[in-house]
Each structure stands twice: as structure tokens, then as C-alpha cells.
Amino acid sequence: MIELKSYRDLTVWQKSMDLVVICYQLTSQFPKTEIYGLSSQIQRAAVSIPANIAEGKGRNHLGDYIRHLSMANGSLKELETHLMIIGRLGYLKEQELKVTLNKCEEIGRMLHSLIEKLSQNKKG
Template identity: 90%
Template sequence: MTEVKSYRDLMVWQKSMDLVVICYKLTSQFPKTEIYGLSSQIQRAAVSIPANIAEGKGRNHLGDYIRHLSIANGSLKELETHLMIVGRLGYLKDEELKVTLNKCEEIGRMLHSLMEKLAQKKKE
């Protein structure tokens, strides 16, 4: 595994940042009654993903890094759930929802892979 100098070099962080932008654009379409409800929840969960990746990378201990990646993954699952709820409520077009959930799945795979590699490194 090549040593990554900065969290900004991580593809999973970059894709997570893109997901934040997507989520903010999507929530801008929601009814104004959702501004303190689902819109806020979606935005907070989305922001938490790259923030925890960055915070974990900034920690001095590998175990802390892995723990923060796990927190990021939890926020990702929370985001997916909120997106499925807004899909059921009809706030998003089916295609928008599908594309966004596919991005979530990709990020989830990347997080899992990174956690596995780091866990292996920790055992060495």
C-alpha cells in the first residue's frame, strides 16, 4: 500500500466531498418544510463522511484512524437511509435517487477496502 501524505489525496475522501455537494443540491429541491428535518439530516450525515475520513487520517494512531473510518461508514449508512426515505416520500426523481445511492455504495466499498488494508497493516 502506497503511503498517502494527506487525506486530500485519498480517492474516498474526494468522492465523499463530491457526494456532499450532490446532497446539498438535492436537498435544495425539497419542500421548505423539510429545512430543519430531512434536509438538515441529509446534509449533516453527508458532511460527516469526509470530515471523519480527514480526522482519522490526522490522528497519530492507526486504531483511531480505523475507528474514524468506521464512523464515516456509519454516517454513510445513515445518509443512505435518509435518501431512501425521501425517495419514498417522492422528493427525488427515481434516477436522481438511484445515481446518488450508487455513489454511496461506491464510497462504502472504498471505505471497507481502506479499513481492511489498515487493519491488516495494524496486525503487521
């Protein structure tokens, strides 16, 4: 198994960074009245995902890393909820929303797998 040298080598971090770009592109389409509301919250939740992955990887303690991955997963769930709200408000086309939520689900599965793997390493 190849040891990852950096958080930037993690596919989940790379995909999370892509999701940030998508979210910024999506929120640029929102009504200007949402600039300090949902737009801001979506952007902050999206940015928090790769930021927590990176911060956790930078910690010297496995427990801290797992905790930060859990926080990234929490931010992901927050983001999914905000996306569902904007879907209900009709701010996005259904296809755009579906594609973005699918990306969230993929990242969620990756985070879950990484947390599980690291938790097994911690026990064994």
C-alpha cells in the same frame, strides 16, 4: 507503494466531498417544510463522511484512524437511509435517487477496503 501525504490525496475523501455537494444540491429541491428535518439530517450525515475520514487520517494512531473510518461508514449508512426515505416520500426523481445511492455504495466499498487494508497493517 506511494505514501499519501494528506487525507486530500485519498480518492474516498474526494468522492465523499463530491457526495456532499450532490446532497446539498438535492436537498435544495425539497419542500421548505423539510429545511430543519430531512434536509438538515442529510446534509449533516453527508458532511460527516469526509470530515471523519480527514480527522482519522490526522490522528497519530492507526486504531483512531480505523475508528474514524468506521464512523464515516456509519454516517454513510445513515445517509443512505435518509435518501431511501426521501425516495419513498417522492422528493426526488427515481434516477437522481438511484445515481446518488450508487455513489454511496461506491464510497462504502472504498471505505470497507481501506478499513480492511489498515486492519491488516495493524495486525502485521
